[in-house]
Amino acid sequence: MYINILETPVTQYQQWLQFAIAPRPICFASTIDASGNVNLSPFSFFNLVSYKPAIVVFSVVRKMRDGSTKHTFQNILEVPEVVINICDYDMVQQMSLSSCEFAKGTNEFVKAGFTKTPATLVQPPMVQEAKVQLECKVLEVKSLGQIAGAGQLVIAEVLNMHINDSILNDAANMIDPTKLALVARLGGNWYCKVDATNLFEIDKPTTQIAIGVDALPTSIRNSSILTGNNLGQLANVVELPFVDATFSDDKLKNIFQYYALNPADMEQELHSYAKELLLQNKVHAAWQVLLAGENV
Numbered sequence: 001m002y003i004n005i006l007e008t009p010v011t012q013y014q015q016w017l018q019f020a021i022a023p024r025p026i027c028f029a030s031t032i033d034a035s036g037n038v039n040l041s042p043f044s045f046f047n048l049v050s051y052k053p054a055i056v057v058f059s060v061v062r063k064m065r066d067g068s069t070k071h072t073f074q075n076i077l078e079v080p081e082v083v084i085n086i087c088d089y090d091m092v093q094q095m096s097l098s099s100c101e102f103a104k105g106t107n108e109f110v111k112a113g114f115t116k117t118p119a120t121l122v123q124p125p126m127v128q129e130a131k132v133q134l135e136c137k138v139l140e141v142k143s144l145g146q147i148a149g150a151g152q153l154v155i156a157e158v159l160n161m162h163i164n165d166s167i168l169n170d171a172a173n174m175i176d177p178t179k180l181a182l183v184a185r186l187g188g189n190w191y192c193k194v195d196a197t198n199l200f201e202i203d204k205p206t207t208q209i210a211i212g213v214d215a216l217p218t219s220i221r222n223s224s225i226l227t228g229n230n231l232g233q234l235a236n237v238v239e240l241p242f243v244d245a246t247f248s249d250d251k252l253k254n255i256f257q258y259y260a261l262n263p264a265d266m267e268q269e270l271h272s273y274a275k276e277l278l279l280q281n282k283v284h285a286a287w288q289v290l291l292a293g294e295n296v
């Protein structure tokens with residue numbers, strides 16, 4: 001399917017964008033108006049965009065129905081401060097409840113059943129139940145348009161952050177992703193939850209330059225068994241590995257014995273075995289298996 005955004009009504013392409021640009025973290029924003037009335041609403045057009053200064057952005061969209069602005073946006077124009085509470089699974093239903101179109105001046109802390117706790121540097125209160133709270137000063141509001149669906153981009157500087165000790169990794173004082181069940185928004189009613197069953201790690205190429213997929217031997221690069229992910233793992237080495245004479249592996253020996261007279265099948269078997277090893281993140285072993293095949 002091909003969609004020309006410029007020629008499609010926003011009500012139609014809106015869901016394609018929401019489902020494709022996902023999952024999005026949720027900024028659960030607490031603001032106040034000039035009279036001190038508190039507002040609490042979720043926004044998933046949200047991200048961290050700078051470390052120093054520490055800047056986050058979120059976008060409050062003009063209502064699709066009539067193009068009117070939302071209370072959060074109005075409050076920010078009156079009092080340019082916001083507490084961004086990070087939404088996790090324990091609070092997701094209440095967070096969703098708070099997104100109802102309550103009348104101006106309604107305190108969603110009360111409606112959604114959250115506990116207010118004072119912030120230290122800004123006036124809007126924090127959600128006590130959130131495991132991370134960011135106190136922010138609004139630097140700028142950039143209007144992306146005046147019509148229905150137009151975002152009003154809030155650019156805010158994080159002044160301080162509060163982190164609940166329960167989500168810290170004991171050794172390094174870092175946030176442990178297995179302890180903070182983050183939730184994120186997709187399209188429609190769909191959300192996703194981060195937990196130990198769906199987290200995975202990738203060794204990132206940091207200080208050294210990887211060889212890249214184009215430098216892999218042709219038989220590996222054109223393998224009908226190895227996937228794009230497999231090639232990405234193999235190519236993330238700083239130089240083409242050499243045969244390691246100390247590498248010894250029973251399964252490799254068996255493949256060699258069994259397929260001694262059939263090099264084409266042997267290559268398939270070796271690639272399948274390397275794939276298995278890569279799934280377990282055993283990149284060195286996978287390379288040794290593949291190099292053994294290269295030298296047949």
Ligand SMILES: Cc1cc2nc3c(=O)[nH]c(=O)nc-3n(C[C@H](O)[C@H](O)[C@H](O)COP(=O)(O)O)c2cc1C
Pocket residue numbers: 026039040041042043044045046059060061062069070071072073095096098099100101102185
């Ligand atoms: C998870 C979630 C994410 C949302 N993200 C956005 C968003 O990024 N921008 C937006 O304008 N509205 C978003 N909404 C809708 C607002 O939360 C909703 O319009 C809310 O009533 C605004 O409240 P307010 O008028 O009190 O500011 C989202 C709702 C939910 C439940």
